[in-house]
Amino acid sequence: MKIAVFASGNGSNFEIFAKLFEKKEIPGDLALLFCDHPDAYVVERAQKHQVPVETFTVKESGGKKLYEEKIAKLLEEHEIDFIILAGYLRVIGPAILDNYEGHIVNLHPAYLPEYPGLHSIERAFEDHKKETGxxxxxxxxxxxxxPIIAQRKVPILKDDTLETLETRIHECEHELYPKTVRDILIELEKEIN
Incomplete structure (x- = not known):
């Protein structure tokens, strides 16, 4: 099984996945990092782990449709079976989704269906919620x-700042996401074999 990670920024989740794939704690081969921001730090992380990197923007591709088609071709060339979104800040369009439905997972820093989209942690904090997730x-x-695969609630404490809440959300993400992806890939591997 060949796995691609899509990311747009720092790549802390990518780093965790890269280490787990290297240790064979998650089945499959981390075969590609795709990043839509050529200068993002995640690119450096991928190079450090010797994961092949492809990076290009919507603008340089000539628009969203051509960008998506270019990604779809890239996935085909790398024979990708499964996609992990790790801080990828773009909506996945039909050129990719049509070929990978049920084989693309995402991590969202909220207890969906609350706070979809961007700035989820900030919105929950500003709304003085008792918890998010x-x-x-x-x-x-x-x-x-x-479809939701796994969720975990994270309390918003009285003395929380946005930064302390973000730290606890990220700690939760770094535990829940790899475990959930590992379970999914173990099941997929069984189906393939």
């Missing part, structure tokens, strides 16, 4: 609306 879900054509 983390959700792992499959991607569909909507915005953070695909």
């Amino acid at each position: 983390v959700t792992v879900h499959y991607i569909d054509s909507g915005l953070d609306s695909g």
Whole structure:
């Protein structure tokens, strides 16, 4: 099984996955990092782990449709079986989704269906909620609306700042996401074999 990770930024989740694939704690081969920001730090992380990197933007591709088609071709060339979104800040379009439905997972820093989209942690904090959470879900054509695979609640404490809440959300993500992806890939591997 060949796995691709899509990311747009720092790549802390990518780093965790790269180490787990290297140790064979998750089945499959981490065969590709795709990043839509050529200068993102995740590119450096991937190079450090000797994971092949492809990076290009919507603008340089000539628009969203051509960008998606270029990614779809890239996935085909690398014979990718499964996609992990790890801080990839773009909606997945039909050129990719049509070939990978049920084989693309995403991590969202909220207890969906609350706070889909961007700035989820900030919105929960500003709304003075008692809790928020983390959700792992499959991607569909909507915005953070695909079938939920796993969720965990994270309390918002009285003395929390946005930074302390973000730290606890990220700690939860770094535990829940790899475990959930590992379980999914173990099941997929059984189906293939």
